[in-house]
Amino acid sequence: MDIPRADSRARHDLAVRTAPHPYTWIVLVLTIGLMLSDYMSRQVLNAVFPALKAVWNLSDAQLGSFNSVVALMVGVLTLPLSILADRWGRVRSIVLMAALWSLATLGCALSTSYGNMLLARALVGLGEASYGAVGPALIMSIFPAHLRSSLTASFMAGAALGSVIGMALGGVIMAHLGWRWAFGAMAGFGVALVVLYRVIVTEARLAPHLIEQKHGAAPDPMRLAQSARIVFEGLFTSVSARFAYLGSGLQVFVGGSLYAWLPSYLNRYYGMSPARAGVMAAGFVLVNGLGMVLCGMLADRASMSNPNRKWGIAMAYCAISALLLAIALRVSIGNMQLVLIAVAMFVVSGTNGPSGAMVANVTPAAIHASVFATLTLANSLLGMAPGPFVTGFVADHIGLHGALHVLPCVALVSMLMFALGRRHYAGDLERAGRRTGL
Missing domain, CATH: 1.20.1250.20 (MFS general substrate transporter like domains)
Structure with missing residues (x-):
């Protein structure tokens, strides 16, 4: 069934098809860059499985738990942390999350036992828990609605590319410098990107580019976010x-x-x-x-x-x-x-x-x-x-x-x-x- 031309949402979509500001493209690139860092930190583990198994004499179940604990943290905490991000501010939340998963990845590099690594991986999951939700929400807020499929797909593609880079680069680094440096390299990339993001992206700089606000169509965010029922x-x-x-x-x-x-x-x-x-x-x-x-x-x-x-x-x-x-x-x-x-x-x-x-x-x-x-x-x-x-x-x-x-x-x-x-x-x-x- 076709949507009537008089539909208010369709008219709004047509009204906002203006060329995005260059600054919004910079924000998009940096936000996708953090998605790369997210999955590089998550998937580098797969490249160092053989080394961890040999060094700590781990079972396959223990190796698998390093991945499972990340997925568990993401699954359990995604929704509550994303609701908090809507209230606290998306940019601040993104910076905090990315800093946490990057530092936790550094913690993986410094781990000396199975328990240390499991805890560090849990913190990686805590940092990553809501980024897959808050990241695209921030992007949606500064780009016209008719680009949403492309933007969401581009953001999600960052996960695939980050997975490939994490596994491939992690394996190369491990072969030359050892497994700790593989984690350390992913952590260093994440920390550098967090600093760059914090300098360039701020709530104040984003404010003039918010699509809903620009067209006078947005409800009061605080009123919405403060009501669990809404x-x-x-x-x-x-x-x-x-x-x-x-x-x-x-x-x-x-x-x-x-x-x-x-x-x-x-x-x-x-x-x-x-x-x-x-x-x-x-x-x-x-x-x-x-x-x-x-x-x-x-x-x-x-x-x-x-x-x-x-x-x-x-x-x-x-x-x-x-x-x-x-x-x-x-x-x-x-x-x-x-x-x-x-x-x-x-x-x-x-x-x-x-x-x-x-x-x-x-x-x-x-x-x-x-x-x-x-x-x-x-x-x-x-x-x-x-x-x-x-x-x-x-x-x-x-x-x-x-x-x-x-x-x-x-x-x-x-x-x-x-x-x-x-x-x-x-x-x-x-x-x-x-x-x-x-």
Whole structure:
């Protein structure tokens, strides 16, 4: 169903399509840079697993706990810390979070035992807990609404690129200088970026560029942020937002499982060494990150005159990834299968950008950090946390190749969630326009 031209939200979107100020692009680059630092600090651990196992005689379960404790802290604390960030100020919150995860990464470099490392990794998770929500909320506040899919996708692509850099660079540094220097290098990059961010980005400098404020459309942020009831209603009143949370989380299940199991798949079925399989898997991750950005840009361009098209585009990404994965798993091992997997990786995370734009469009601007925290929570609890585990559990019974056949089915369920959300989107946009005075 097309959205009427008289829709107030659509008129607002058209009204604010002015060229962003150069300063806002600088803020965007620095904010994505911190996302790189976030995932470099998180994923460098994978590169030093062999060294930690040898030095401290750790079990695989203990090694895995270093990753699990970060995911646990992020999952539990994302929403409450993001609500606090909406009240306290996004810029100050970002600087504090980035400083914490950078210093905690330095703590990893200085750890002398399993317990020390576990505590340091928990602090890394504490620092990272709400950045995936507060970062895009700050970006959304200074760029026109019609760029939201592209901006969200670009921000999320920083996670993919940061993961690749953290693992690749960490491995090189460990080989030449030792595992402590691998952590130390990631910490040093983060601290330098925090200092640069603190100097360049301030609430006062951002104020003239706030889109909602500039057009006289924003509600009083303090009034909204101080009411838990209003925050809750803003997060969940919109039916379309609920389905967007579900659709996004389920599609992340697919992407997260591929991230985790592609190295093992290449090792087991292609006979690649672990090192070569890791390098090729990193290439797939880079393709995935590029796809996030380009798919987000396509969604923005295709929906300029009709925001409702974002839902159809998200559904198309789900359907295409499901089809390509299903075909790839049926063809013989070889180059054709790798090409199909690569193309599937290109589109599988294409829903990240549209999902962020959809939930942002139907929720108050003053709680966007909390909104993105909820989206991050859905992506974690429905996607990143269960995806690799469920795929591995099934693989224990029918093999990894057979287990991957579950992923196209999950992508189709994700498509169904987006289809259901699209039915309510026009009405939710209308209500959001009245609520925020647009």
